Amino acid sequence: MVMAIEDRMRVKLKSGDTHIRILLAHPMNNGQGVDALGEPIPQEFIQDIRCWRNDDEVLAIKCGTATSTNPYFSFQLAGGEQGDKIAVRWVDNTGAKGEVEILVP
Numbered sequence: 001m002v003m004a005i006e007d008r009m010r011v012k013l014k015s016g017d018t019h020i021r022i023l024l025a026h027p028m029n030n031g032q033g034v035d036a037l038g039e040p041i042p043q044e045f046i047q048d049i050r051c052w053r054n055d056d057e058v059l060a061i062k063c064g065t066a067t068s069t070n071p072y073f074s075f076q077l078a079g080g081e082q083g084d085k086i087a088v089r090w091v092d093n094t095g096a097k098g099e100v101e102i103l104v105p
Contacts, residue, residue: 007100018080030065
């Protein structure tokens with residue numbers, strides 16, 4: 001049995017800044033591959049990733065077909081405190097969406 005991964009996020013306060021690591025569960029197909037039957041695999045890739053701290057958008061990332069399967073991102077935000085809500089949302093080129101939220105421990 002193969003288990004699918006889910007979007008995962010870890011957040012930590014370090015030296016007064018908020019450190020965020022996120023793993024997004026997405027195939028990120030670039031449209032160049034073929035399946036076992038030789039049929040083309042259609043493009044399916046994350047185009048837009050956005051991050052909010054509480055209600056303020058703090059980061060926007062534009063992705064394309066060169067981003068790897070199940071992409072991993074790591075970044076830090078200046079400042080932050082315990083209890084802040086960090087939310088990450090993504091949208092792909094087919095309209096599929098994902099979201100993960102966590103409170104800063």
